[in-house]
Amino acid sequence: MAMSDTRNISLTLGPVLFNWPVERWCDFYARVADEAPVDTVCVGEVVCSKRQPFFSDVLPDVIERLERGGKTVILSSLALPTLQRELRYGETLAEASQMVEANDISILPHLLDRPHAIGPLINVYNEAAARFLVDRGARRIALPPELPTASIAAIAAAVPQAVVEVWGFGRVPLAISARCYHARLHGRTKDSCQFVCEKDLDGLAVDTLDGENFLAINGVQTLSQSYCNLIIDVPLLAEHGVDALRLSPHTCDMVAVSKTFRDTLDGAREPAHAMRILRSLAPEAVFSNGFVHATNGALYVIG
Amino acid sequence: MTATERKLLELVCPAGTPAALRTAVDAGADAVYCGFRDETNARNFPGLNFSREELGSAISYARTHGAKVLVAINTYARAGDPAPWRQAIDDAAALGAHAVILADLGLLDYAARRHPDLRLHLSVQAAAASAEAINFYVEAFGVKRAVLPRVLTVDEIASVTRRAHCETETFAFGGLCVMTEGRCSLSSYATGKSPNMNGVCSPASHVSYRNDDGTLVSRLGDFTIDRSAPDQPVGYPTLCKGRFKTEIGEGHLFEEPVSLDVRTLLPSLAAAGVTAIKIEGRQRSRAYIKAVVSAFRKSVDALATTRPLPLDTLAPLTEGQNVTGGAYEKTWR
Numbered sequence: 271m272a273m274s275d276t277r278n279i280s281l282t283l284g285p286v287l288f289n290w291p292v293e294r295w296c297d298f299y300a301r302v303a304d305e306a307p308v309d310t311v312c313v314g315e316v317v318c319s320k321r322q323p324f325f326s327d328v329l330p331d332v333i334e335r336l337e338r339g340g341k342t343v344i345l346s347s348l349a350l351p352t353l354q355r356e357l358r359y360g361e362t363l364a365e366a367s368q369m370v371e372a373n374d375i376s377i378l379p380h381l382l383d384r385p386h387a388i389g390p391l392i393n394v395y396n397e398a399a400a401r402f403l404v405d406r407g408a409r410r411i412a413l414p415p416e417l418p419t420a421s422i423a424a425i426a427a428a429v430p431q432a433v434v435e436v437w438g439f440g441r442v443p444l445a446i447s448a449r450c451y452h453a454r455l456h457g458r459t460k461d462s463c464q465f466v467c468e469k470d471l472d473g474l475a476v477d478t479l480d481g482e483n484f485l486a487i488n489g490v491q492t493l494s495q496s497y498c499n500l501i502i503d504v505p506l507l508a509e510h511g512v513d514a515l516r517l518s519p520h521t522c523d524m525v526a527v528s529k530t531f532r533d534t535l536d537g538a539r540e541p542a543h544a545m546r547i548l549r550s551l552a553p554e555a556v557f558s559n560g561f562v563h564a565t566n567g568a569l570y571v572i573g
Numbered sequence: 574m575t576a577t578e579r580k581l582l583e584l585v586c587p588a589g590t591p592a593a594l595r596t597a598v599d600a601g602a603d604a605v606y607c608g609f610r611d612e613t614n615a616r617n618f619p620g621l622n623f624s625r626e627e628l629g630s631a632i633s634y635a636r637t638h639g640a641k642v643l644v645a646i647n648t649y650a651r652a653g654d655p656a657p658w659r660q661a662i663d664d665a666a667a668l669g670a671h672a673v674i675l676a677d678l679g680l681l682d683y684a685a686r687r688h689p690d691l692r693l694h695l696s697v698q699a700a701a702a703s704a705e706a707i708n709f710y711v712e713a714f715g716v717k718r719a720v721l722p723r724v725l726t727v728d729e730i731a732s733v734t735r736r737a738h739c740e741t742e743t744f745a746f747g748g749l750c751v752m753t754e755g756r757c758s759l760s761s762y763a764t765g766k767s768p769n770m771n772g773v774c775s776p777a778s779h780v781s782y783r784n785d786d787g788t789l790v791s792r793l794g795d796f797t798i799d800r801s802a803p804d805q806p807v808g809y810p811t812l813c814k815g816r817f818k819t820e821i822g823e824g825h826l827f828e829e830p831v832s833l834d835v836r837t838l839l840p841s842l843a844a845a846g847v848t849a850i851k852i853e854g855r856q857r858s859r860a861y862i863k864a865v866v867s868a869f870r871k872s873v874d875a876l877a878t879t880r881p882l883p884l885d886t887l888a889p890l891t892e893g894q895n896v897t898g899g900a901y902e903k904t905w906r
Contacts, residue, residue, distance in 0.1 A: 350753060352702050352729060360705075376705035379712070393699075393755065395649035395769065398679025402713075416758040416767055417652075424653035444759050445752035445813075447827075448724035448900045455821050460906035476817045476826060478797040480790070484817065485759075487826070492752065494762055560765070566794055567762035 276508045276535045280309040281528055282412070282435055284518040285316050285346040287443065288488055289468045292324050298519065299332045303339030305525045307532040308517065311336050314346035314363070316373055316391070318450075318489045319356045320463070333368065342369075344410075349373045349391045349446050350490070369409070378406070385409045390437060390516070391446065395421065397428030404429045411435065412516055415442045415498065418564035419510045426511030433513045438500045439527060439548075440518025441473060441486055441493040442558075442567060451487040460490070471521045483556055484568075496558035496568055501534055501548060502541045503559055522552040581876045582839065583849035585643070585742060586866050589621040589856055594631045596859045598640045601870030605635060606643040606674060607855065613661040614645045615698055616855040617772030629668045641671035647696035648772045649677045659683055666691045672717070675699075676755055676769075685714040695719040697744070698755035698769065704736035711738045718742055720851065722753050726903045727838060731845035740848035745835045746865055746887070747853025749899050751813050751828040759812045763794040775811045782807075791815075831897045836872045836884055838901055843876055 283302060286295060302311060313332060315322045336343050345368050351357050363370050364380035371387035372378055387410035394400050394411055403411065411429065413422060415437040426434040450460040452467040452474065467474075473486035473493050486493045500507060500515065507515070515535075517528055530547045533539040539547075548557075560569035586602035588594035597605045608614025610622040623631065632642045644665040650658040658680055665673050666688045673691060675681050676698035684691055697720040701707045710716040718740040721730060734741045752759065754768070761767035764779040775793050783790040791799045791810035798815035801807045808814065813827040833853070835842065842850065850873075852865055864887065871883045899905055 350702060350724065350756075352725060357703055357705055374703075374706065375699075375701060375709050376703045378709050379705065391756065393649060393677070393769065395677065396652040396655060396679045398650065398655060398682060399677060400679075402678050402682045414758070414769075416761045416770065421652035442758075442762070444762050445757040447752045449751060449827075449906050451826055453906075455819060455826060459904055461903070474819050474821070476819055479800045479816055479818060479823070480797040482796055484796055485762075487819075492759065492827075561761070564765070566765045567758065568795065 276504050277537065279504070279508060279512060279535050280433070280514045281307065281531055281535075282310040282312065282344075282514050282516045283308045283524070283528065284440070284516045285312040285314055286519045287317055287441075287491065287493070288471055288473060288519075289318070289321050289465065290471060291468065292328060294471075295325060296328055296332060298524070300335055301525055303335045303341060306528045308341065308528050310342045310344055310514070312344045312346045312371055312389075316346050316349050316389075317446075317491045318467075319348055319351070319353065319359065320460075320465070322359070344369050344371045344387055346371045346389065347373045347377045350448070351376055352448070371410075371412070381407060383407045388412065390414055390435075391443065394425065397425050400425045400429045400432070400434075404432050408432060410514070412437070412514075416561050416567060419506060419562050420564065422507075422512060422562070423510040426513070434511060435514035435516050436500070436507060436512050436562065437498050438515030438517055438531065440497055440516075440520055441495070442498045442561070443491060443493055444485070444567075445492040447490050447492070450490050451492065452489050455487070463489075494558065494567060495556065496570075497552060497555040498559060498561070498567075499545075499548060499555075499557040500559055500562060501531060501544045502572075503562060504531075504534055504541060507562070520552065520555075522555075526551050581843045582847065582873050583742075584866070584869055584873055585849050585851040586862065586869075587747075587852055587855040587857065588631075588862070589616065589618075590859075591623065591627045591631050593855075593857075593859050593862050594642075595634055596862050597866050598635050598638045600863050600866035602640055602866055604641040604643055604671065604849070605631075606645050606851075607631065608645040608647075609661050609664070611657060611661075612772050613648055613658050615647045615696075615768050615772045616645075617648070618856050619777075621856060625664055625668065628665070628670075632669050636669075643672045643674055643694060644670040645674040645696065646680065647674050647676045647698045649769045650679055651770070655679065655683070659687075662688065662691075674720070681710065681714040681716070689715075692717050694742070696755070697722055700753050700755040702733075702753070704733045707733070707737045707739065707741075718848065720744075722755070723750055723833070724753050724900050727841045727845060727901050730842065730847060730901070734846040741846070742849040742851055743835075743842060743847050744833060745839075745842075745850035745852055746869065747832055747857075749828065749831060749833040749897065757813075763796050763812060765794075775809075780810055833897060833899045834887060835898060835901055836869070836882065838898060839872055839876055839882065
């Protein structure tokens with residue numbers, strides 16, 4: 271394979287996975303629209319439908335603002351819709367003019383034969399699954415974060431017409447449940463949660479009883495406590511056919527994070543220097559990249 | 574009541590070995606599910622599962638005794654190397670399996686094209702949690718039955734079953750995933766090995782124990798999953814059943830070490846229109862299979878009569894000696 275150029279890799283800002291106050295959410299997207307060098311921005315609630323009413327009024331303005339800023343907007347769907355209103359929401363999304371990113375199989379019938387995106391929460395583990403989805407109208411596939419580069423390369427080679435994206439920055443979504451762990455920890459149930467997840471803007475850190483940093487909970491979602499960070503791996507990813515990198519929003523300065531990634535992809539900054547910048551932007555974060563290196567996701571593999 | 578002739582719920586039982594399969598059939602299983610001895614199935618444990626020859630004999634034995642054999646090929650095929658998974662489907666079809674249980678879109682596509690007469694069941698690992706999702710698989714691949722993820726209440730199961738264009742099967746007893754099955758990478762985050770890619774969760778190869786002045790520390794990879802005082806029971810360190818801490822509190826943040834037992838809910842599941850109930854535990858012993866299958870046989874048979882449901886105690890066989898109705902009861906959430 272010829273040495274690939276990292277300059278062709280585009281950047282996608284993933285949906286905000288956490289329960290941010292609506293003002294913070296709007297301010298975040300306003301700044302992204304004006305300043306972040308990302309090509310595509312995913313918006314919309316993925317984790318918990320109970321959070322949706324807070325954002326539904328402002329969503330059209332946010333979309334318009336992002337599009338005015340030159341971003342391609344993708345509408346994210348829910349990860350685990352089971353209630354009728356949640357399933358209907360998926361159907362409504364599919365009527366929008368923007369591309370929709372499917373995060374659950376249930377929305378696919380509504381997207382058949384119209385251009386759409388497959389989100390990282392749909393299981394695409396091999397080229398046959400990718401081809402099946404592309405044949406039905408998928409134009410973008412964000413791969414499950416646990417895939418190693420060997421799998422990424424085989425899938426990317428099989429669907430050259432689709433944009434193949436990998437999880438590049440941020441806590442990694444590891445599991446989704448019917449049970450709300452935030453509510454459980456506060457002695458409540460999902461139905462009586464009182465939105466206790468809103469206090470944890472990057473998720474709530476979960477450590478082992480021996481004090482090792484381990485996981486983070488975000489309502490019904492469980493994430494890694496470490497932040498995936500593939501900045502050093504950018505040339506490797508380009509060689510393996512990756513078309514786009516996903517940056518998942520956190521409270522750290524995501525405009526600066528996306529600039530750091532863009533500069534590195536453009537060859538304007540050395541990856542090692544970029545890593546130091548990312549460390550200073552997210553000083554609390556422990557970084558990991560084990561999944562793409564075919565080992566424990568929690569590890570950071572050098573070289 | 575003339576319902577005594579009616580078979581209300583099909584009893585689908587696990588078998589990790591040919592001997593366990595015969596035990597399950599003899600104890601009254603209507604169907605037995607098993608897998609090949611490799612990474613093509615989600616119980617890829619050492620010493621478990623079937624060779625091609627063993628599966629052939631098992632299918633003959635089951636057929637002679639009026640039971641069906643379902644072959645689970647329910648991991649996701651490795652990119653660039655689908656051959657072992659496709660071979661498993663081809664062999665299951667050639668050996669006369671009643672159905673194959675699949676989760677991977679790529680494998681479902683392969684099976685539907687290559688073996689149009691092979692009956693396809695949608696594995697719980699596909700996490701189809703709504704009628705919309707199930708019907709997608711029915712329309713795309715002709716799936717005949719969907720195993721429902723353990724995230725739905727009984728009311729939701731009834732609603733999904735009513736609107737699904739195929740049969741449904743629900744879990745009734747055994748290990749309980751708290752995370753939606755097939756959508757969980759916790760194990761690979763800690764060990765590099767996952768249910769979807771390798772057919773294992775919290776694998777024994779990555780488990781270690783350490784004695785800290787009498788406190789037993791159970792570890793998985795580089796992480797402590799539990800610390801048990803000398804007077805506390807020590808369970809296997811399955812990641813989501815461990816004890817962890819946050820700034821708000823500590824304990825079993827995800828789930829206690831419990832097992833699912835829905836025998837008291839069987840009338841509701843039957844009324845919900847569910848076709849089959851499934852017992853988890855292909856890794857379990859023959860004694861376990863015999864006890865659980867026999868108890869469920871009695872309960873299912875009693876459903877067809879006006880007799881009260883017999884509830885032989887199965888508590889000694891369950892994790893932590895605790896049982897739960899799991900997500901079938903809304904308060905679990």
